[in-house]
Amino acid sequence: MQNRRIRWHIAVFLAPAVLVYTAVMIFPLFxxxxxxLYSKVDQERVxxxxxxxxxxxxxxxxxxxxxxxxxxxxxxxxxxxLVQNPIGIALAAILSHPRLRFAALYRSAIFxxxxxxxxxxxxxxxxxxxxxxxxxxxxxxxxGLKSLFAPWLGKExxxxxxxxxxxxxxxxxxxxxxxxxxxLSIPEEILEAGEVDGITGMASFWKIKLPLILPxxxxxxxxxxxxxxxxxxxIYAAQGALAGPDFSxxxxxxxxxxxxxxxxxxxxxxxxxxxxxxxxxxxxxxxxCIYLFGIQTRMRRxxx
Amino acid sequence: xxxxxxxxxxxxxTLIATSAFAQDxxxxxxxxxxxxxxxxxxxxIPAFEAENPGIKVNFTPSAPAEYNAVLNSKLDxxxxxxxxxxxxxDASLALFEAGHLTDLDxxxxxxNFSDVAKSAWQTDDGSASFCVPMASVIHGFIYNKDAxxxxxxxxxxxxxxxxAALDKIKEDGTYIPMAMGTNDQWEAATMxxxxxxxxxxxxxxxxxxxxxxxxxxxxxxxxxxxxxxAKWGAYLGDGYEAQTYPDSQNIFTLGRAAIYxxxxxxxxxxxxxxxxxxxxxxxxxxxxxxxxxxxDHTDIGIGMNAASKNPDAARTFLxxxxxxxxxxxxGNALPGFFPLSKxxxxxxxxxxxxxxxxxxxxxxxxRSTYQILSRGTPNLENETWGASVAAIKGTSTPEELGAxxxxxxxxxxxxxx
Numbered sequence: 001m002q003n004r005r006i007r008w009h010i011a012v013f014l015a016p017a018v019l020v021y022t023a024v025m026i027f028p029l030f031x032x033x034x035x036x037l038y039s040k041v042d043q044e045r046v047x048x049x050x051x052x053x054x055x056x057x058x059x060x061x062x063x064x065x066x067x068x069x070x071x072x073x074x075x076x077x078x079x080x081x082l083v084q085n086p087i088g089i090a091l092a093a094i095l096s097h098p099r100l101r102f103a104a105l106y107r108s109a110i111f112x113x114x115x116x117x118x119x120x121x122x123x124x125x126x127x128x129x130x131x132x133x134x135x136x137x138x139x140x141x142x143x144g145l146k147s148l149f150a151p152w153l154g155k156e157x158x159x160x161x162x163x164x165x166x167x168x169x170x171x172x173x174x175x176x177x178x179x180x181x182x183x184l185s186i187p188e189e190i191l192e193a194g195e196v197d198g199i200t201g202m203a204s205f206w207k208i209k210l211p212l213i214l215p216x217x218x219x220x221x222x223x224x225x226x227x228x229x230x231x232x233x234x235i236y237a238a239q240g241a242l243a244g245p246d247f248s249x250x251x252x253x254x255x256x257x258x259x260x261x262x263x264x265x266x267x268x269x270x271x272x273x274x275x276x277x278x279x280x281x282x283x284x285x286x287x288x289c290i291y292l293f294g295i296q297t298r299m300r301r302x303x304x
Numbered sequence: 305x306x307x308x309x310x311x312x313x314x315x316x317x318t319l320i321a322t323s324a325f326a327q328d329x330x331x332x333x334x335x336x337x338x339x340x341x342x343x344x345x346x347x348x349i350p351a352f353e354a355e356n357p358g359i360k361v362n363f364t365p366s367a368p369a370e371y372n373a374v375l376n377s378k379l380d381x382x383x384x385x386x387x388x389x390x391x392x393x394d395a396s397l398a399l400f401e402a403g404h405l406t407d408l409d410x411x412x413x414x415x416n417f418s419d420v421a422k423s424a425w426q427t428d429d430g431s432a433s434f435c436v437p438m439a440s441v442i443h444g445f446i447y448n449k450d451a452x453x454x455x456x457x458x459x460x461x462x463x464x465x466x467x468a469a470l471d472k473i474k475e476d477g478t479y480i481p482m483a484m485g486t487n488d489q490w491e492a493a494t495m496x497x498x499x500x501x502x503x504x505x506x507x508x509x510x511x512x513x514x515x516x517x518x519x520x521x522x523x524x525x526x527x528x529x530x531x532x533x534a535k536w537g538a539y540l541g542d543g544y545e546a547q548t549y550p551d552s553q554n555i556f557t558l559g560r561a562a563i564y565x566x567x568x569x570x571x572x573x574x575x576x577x578x579x580x581x582x583x584x585x586x587x588x589x590x591x592x593x594x595x596x597x598x599x600d601h602t603d604i605g606i607g608m609n610a611a612s613k614n615p616d617a618a619r620t621f622l623x624x625x626x627x628x629x630x631x632x633x634x635g636n637a638l639p640g641f642f643p644l645s646k647x648x649x650x651x652x653x654x655x656x657x658x659x660x661x662x663x664x665x666x667x668x669x670x671r672s673t674y675q676i677l678s679r680g681t682p683n684l685e686n687e688t689w690g691a692s693v694a695a696i697k698g699t700s701t702p703e704e705l706g707a708x709x710x711x712x713x714x715x716x717x718x719x720x721x
Contacts, residue, residue: 061681061682061712062681126548130547130548131541131542131543132541137543151546152546153487154487154546154547155546156699239487240369240489242686242690244690244693245486245487245489245545245693245697246690246694246699261372261376262372262376262395263372263373263686264490264685265393265394265395265678265683265685265686266678266681266683266685266686267372267394267395267398268376
């Protein structure tokens with residue numbers, strides 16, 4: 001009988017967080033999904049079911065933009081996975097080396113861009129790379145490589161990669177910090193035991209440390225995935241809502257913004273905008289589920 | 305409890321008092337012209353407040369690129385200002401249809417404007433006007449007079465002369481022939497395509513025919529401007545692909561470029577920035593003696609928020625905006641924004657005078673994509689930005705661009721199907 005007493009205190013302690021989270025996250029999320037099922041006809045909001053999604057995926061005008069944005073988004077994500085995370089891991093491995101001097105200085109210096117505003121980062125890099133006032137062309141000129149310079153942000157073929165690398169520069173501190181923390185939590189005894197067995201130097205990183213930080217790498221990957229598919233700010237700050245040149249840097253975030261709020265003579269359409277937001281939500285949800293059920297449950301964990 | 309009742313009673317009497325004596329009403333103006341903040345605060349608003357004691361005016365602009373989105377959110381949330389600066393055509397028409405703007409047809413002062421001036425802020429059938437026209441902007445080319453003298457170049461009037469001048473500047477190498485970038489995209493369409501285009505499609509004649517469905521974007525008159533733009537690429541500075549709009553303005557006002565494809569709105573900014581003498585020439589015609597056409601685009605109007613709490617004061621302000629007095633202050637305070645009222649305004653600025661003088665020599669038209677044609681998806685104006693950039697960069701041929709635009713327009717616009 002004693003056990004079945006209702007434990008009110010649990011509800012009381014949970015309530016503030018649940019209420020705030022519901023008000024600012026869950027309600028808007030479901031309301032956006034609901035909005036995607038409506039359309040505006042003659043100033044009236046009409047329920048149209050899945051028509052907006054049908055337009056988004058089947059109408060050639062919309063679907064072309066959608067797939068372009070999604071493709072760009074994947075490229076943005078791939079660059080982060082291939083450049084940001086390996087560099088972050090490498091930096092963490094170097095920083096955790098016991099004989100490295102000024103480790104704290106490097107750590108802060110590499111982490112600082114992360115706390116900068118997107119607008120500042122976008123603006124600063126635009127100036128650095130500007131063919132007119134930027135220091136990039138003159139620096140390349142100084143080492144005799146001027147011919148390698150191109151107006152990267154203005155060329156269809158380079159713009160998205162350039163922006164992805166700028167974003168990598170900004171956020172490389174995050175995987176570095178997480179991995180660094182994971183590396184520090186590896187007990188000395190294990191490494192010493194490895195040394196006794198003849199595993200030293202690089203081998204100790206590949207054979208002992210890497211398997212132990214694999215769960216952290218998994219978390220970083222999923223954070224990168226969610227962050228990249230929600231990205232918007234940097235592209236908007238650097239290239240504007242039209243994500244030029246010729247939509248080559250258009251990602252789901254900018255596509256959604258342009259549709260939802262309108263742009264120049266294009267009027268905003270909150271319903272189609274919500275449909276795009278719904279699609280973004282679904283993509284992120286699927287990605288996270290694949291990770292949670294497909295990868296994380298199979299990951300081998302070690303008792304330290 | 306008693307005290308509360310007393311307070312309420314006091315509060316309600318003050319409310320009644322304010323409405324009875326109309327004491328110090330504050331009007332807030334929504335605008336995208338953050339460049340003009342100083343002019344409004346120092347010249348326009350004091351002039352109005354001096355004449356209308358009891359009404360205070362607050363000018364609260366937001367960034368041009370965000371204005372439409374910001375304004376729509378504010379209107380939906382009920383927090384927008386009393387007076388709303390109106391974008392031309394559909395953006396404002398949508399606001400009117402959604403009930404956010406008041407019908408101003410009953411205002412006497414509206415008779416100070418011609419039908420053409422009012423057309424940008426009317427319903428399609430012309431039955432209701434919802435914004436007082438404030439100003440139009442004229443397109444053309446501003447040039448560095450010192451550079452032209454140095455190189456012995458005269459103002460070009462035909463296209464052949466125009467490109468000959470560009471060749472000469474390029475050969476000399478002192479100046480970048482033309483300051484324009486394609487990074488922000490809109491300059492290519494606004495200062496490129498819609499600047500030189502009217503000479504090809506014969507201004508209003510072509511524009512109206514396109515709306516009526518009698519001409520197509522694949523017709524020679526609409527494709528040829530892209531072919532001309534394709535020749536521009538060679539004369540823009542190094543790395544123009546990543547050159548932004550402010551970059552172009554700075555390059556020109558620093559005296560590094562000779563010609564700037566312009567809209568007249570640049571005049572006041574350039575006057576303060578540039579320390580050389582500037583001149584202006586209108587878009588060159590194809591053959592000497594051809595009729596010239598200029599883009600004299602109705603650009604700014606001002607209307608009243610239907611949810612305004614001070615409708616009377618707002619109407620007083622709008623009536624003042626429609627008066628010749630405002631036109632004189634505005635036209636001279638902001639050289640390059642030309643008042644639209646019927647009474648002609650005497651302008652002092654030489655560059656602005658040059659621009660406005662073209663109204664007498666050429667046929668006026670407005671930008672081709674603004675009225676009706678940018679109502680659907682894909683949006684013709686946005687598509688024209690991309691197409692103009694592609695033409696300049698040479699990534700697509702003019703014919704491909706015309707075909708693509710026509711396909712997009714025909715997909716939703718019935719007269720073109």
